[in-house]
Amino acid sequence: MPFIQERKERRIVRLLERISSEPEMEVSLRRLESMSNMSSSIFIGGVGLTISINNTLNNKFNEYNSIFILVEEDDIQNPLVTTLPEGMYACIYYNGNHSDSPEHYRSLLNCIQDNSFQVIGDSIERTIIDHYISGSKEDYLTEIQIPIKC
Template sequence: MKDRISITDLARLRNVTTETLRYYDRIGLFKPIYVDPNTKYRYYSILQYEKLGTIKELRQLGMKLKEIKEYFDNRSSKKSLSMLVNKHSELKDKITKLQLLEISISQKINFLKSAIDESNTNNVVLKKFYDRKIFTFGKLMKNQIDLSYGFLELENSFEEIAPILASNRLGFIIPKENIESLKNTRENKIFGFYNGKTKVDRKYIRNIKGGVYACIYNSGKPWYREESVKKIIKYIKDNNLVVIGDALQVAKIDITVTDILEEECFEIQIPVKINDK
């Protein structure tokens, strides 16, 4: 058995590419024992198999080449242990983040499936909601420019994984008087649902009382809601109900997931109670 072997043979024995070995040589991580001065062909010792195998395993553990070079610099069991402990800590942190990401994506998939199914109906339904919290900076939105700046300000307050995409985190407040009078229904203030993770002054947080809400899905841009508002108000009057607070218009399917105007969909939620007069 020969001690000196070619770069091709070592690559085959260790199941790596010759280009990988050339790169390791260029960065000083794994150098050949001899380079032919005429052909520049690299030769390695079979005794180097251990180091190359260790490099492969450290790469599998997620170490960067810079870290691996440090690993081989004055190796000792305590130093190796310390580096492995640090890498383990990094791995656990990545796993935690990936688990949170998986939960977030799963929730978005389920939400979007439900939103697509419900958006195909245009009927008024009664829904019960628990107490909720929103935050709003109180700026009136009158056009697309106002809306863009307003949403940007709200989105910058979220500190979660993809909080806006395929979710119902944003919406509009429609004042009670505008709903009842059917006037100025295009003017509204935007809001975000608050869950305690948002970086916002508490003076901007508002409680939304739980209870029964008359709800309807409205397709198209959010300010094209007059017909849906008329329909829901008619339902409220026909069923001996009365509006008891500001309405919310919550984004369900918006420009974060579709470019088709007809697919955009918002749910109008109006708090009601039985008219006991």
């Protein structure tokens, strides 16, 4: 069920690159970890992907434009740190992984349209529970956030 939530600014290290498969995502994550001297396994839900605003609005949900790691306070001095902006987001949680996301993006976009909101930035997709944490696909949990103007 979609909901609207205000989010504070979040610090991240981010690798801007096209990702369109699970193997590409793994390679990009390892590259990001080595560039930033950070580990993505620091905490659950610390890794995310983004989809460009154009791809989001054109229902192209299988091509990511970046991968990021949320930064903990200890890593704030890292020169690669950037931010996800604060603001209002249309959000949804669902059981499943990245391959299950298109129907949930459509649900969010319908909610945004029904409420006359406007998409104002790249979508954010975070895996909270995946195959590294649980062997059961029913336990997988993913969150999608789309920045909006109300």
